[in-house]
Amino acid sequence: MKKQVQPDNGVIVVRDLVKKFNTQLVLDGISLAAEKGKTTVIIGPSGCGKTVLMKHMIVLERPSSGEVYFKSRRIDDMNERQLEKVRTQYGFLFQGSALFDSLSVYENIIFPIRQHHVITDWKAIDELVKSKLAMVGMDGFQTYYPANLSGGQKKRVALARAIAMNPHVILYDEPTTGLDPIRADIINELILKLQRELEVTSVVVTHDMNSAYKIGDRIIMLHEGKIIADGDAEHIRKHPHPAVQQFIHGRVSEEDLAALRLGGTKFKTQYTPEDFK
Numbered sequence: 001m002k003k004q005v006q007p008d009n010g011v012i013v014v015r016d017l018v019k020k021f022n023t024q025l026v027l028d029g030i031s032l033a034a035e036k037g038k039t040t041v042i043i044g045p046s047g048c049g050k051t052v053l054m055k056h057m058i059v060l061e062r063p064s065s066g067e068v069y070f071k072s073r074r075i076d077d078m079n080e081r082q083l084e085k086v087r088t089q090y091g092f093l094f095q096g097s098a099l100f101d102s103l104s105v106y107e108n109i110i111f112p113i114r115q116h117h118v119i120t121d122w123k124a125i126d127e128l129v130k131s132k133l134a135m136v137g138m139d140g141f142q143t144y145y146p147a148n149l150s151g152g153q154k155k156r157v158a159l160a161r162a163i164a165m166n167p168h169v170i171l172y173d174e175p176t177t178g179l180d181p182i183r184a185d186i187i188n189e190l191i192l193k194l195q196r197e198l199e200v201t202s203v204v205v206t207h208d209m210n211s212a213y214k215i216g217d218r219i220i221m222l223h224e225g226k227i228i229a230d231g232d233a234e235h236i237r238k239h240p241h242p243a244v245q246q247f248i249h250g251r252v253s254e255e256d257l258a259a260l261r262l263g264g265t266k267f268k269t270q271y272t273p274e275d276f277k
């Protein structure tokens with residue numbers, strides 16, 4: 001029998017997590033432990049519940065059943081006031097970059113600080129913003145507004161904001177999605193750098209396999225509400241489950257292909273001059 005995960009097995013521990021939205025079963029008994037100082041990557045097809053799982057780790061969603069622990073303390077049953085305290089130890093990079101469009105880069109970065117503190121020493125804050133922006137290669141952009149930044153730059157500013165409060169844990173939801181391969185790799189390098197320099201525990205949701213292999217100490221694949229693979233890059237590459245192989249190689253399953261064929265093969269993808277005669 002598989003050993004039951006314990007609350008002290010990691011910084012974030014999820015145990016027997018079940019999540020239903022009305023009748024839809026999204027997570028069907030997920031157990032995992034994000035180990036201290038390590039990067040745990042969660043992969044899986046669109047709509048399989050990655051974001052929902054990640055939201056439980058910071059209790060933006062509550063389980064239908066099961067438990068969530070942070071530093072060995074149960075958090076899924078805490079009230080909002082208690083949670084607010086816990087969340088100060090988290091950095092969170094949302095899907096999209098979710099910067100506030102009406103705030104400058106500077107104001108975006110100090111936003112989480114202002115939520116929890118009354119700022120008196122503005123010089124120290126200027127320094128802090130500068131150092132966080134420097135970490136992501138964006139010092140000098142303090143007065144810019146999100147509308148004037150590229151997608152990759154926005155992600156980097158969002159990352160600077162996520163680390164503004166010196167979090168112990170950083171949750172990244174699709175940090176590289178929508179970026180070209182080079183910009184995506186800059187984000188990968190940044191995640192690795194933060195890992196090294198701040199010794200944070202990270203959880204990254206992605207369907208970018210290059211990114212998963214590069215940054216993941218451990219990769220977990222979700223499929224139909226369950227974990228079907230859990231291990232390092234090598235383990236995932238060699239995993240015998242067909243859904244894992246299909247996913248990592250970006251292949252369509254036989255079932256899906258059959259459905260496509262049933263849908264008709266009459267449409268043409270390319271026309272030749274003969275077609276117009």
Ligand SMILES: Nc1ncnc2c1ncn2[C@@H]1O[C@H](COP(=O)(O)OP(=O)(O)OP(=O)(O)O)[C@@H](O)[C@H]1O
Nearest residue numbers: 021026044045046047048049050051052053095207
């Ligand atoms: N608040 C909600 N209410 C009802 N259903 C929801 C809610 N949040 C998510 N879902 C459903 O749960 C399922 C999983 O959604 P989730 O956003 O976790 O997918 P995902 O794996 O992150 O997908 P993607 O890779 O596209 O971001 C989807 O079917 C979604 O419609």
Ligand SMILES: [Mg+2]
Nearest residue numbers: 050051052095
């Ligand atoms: Mg998602």
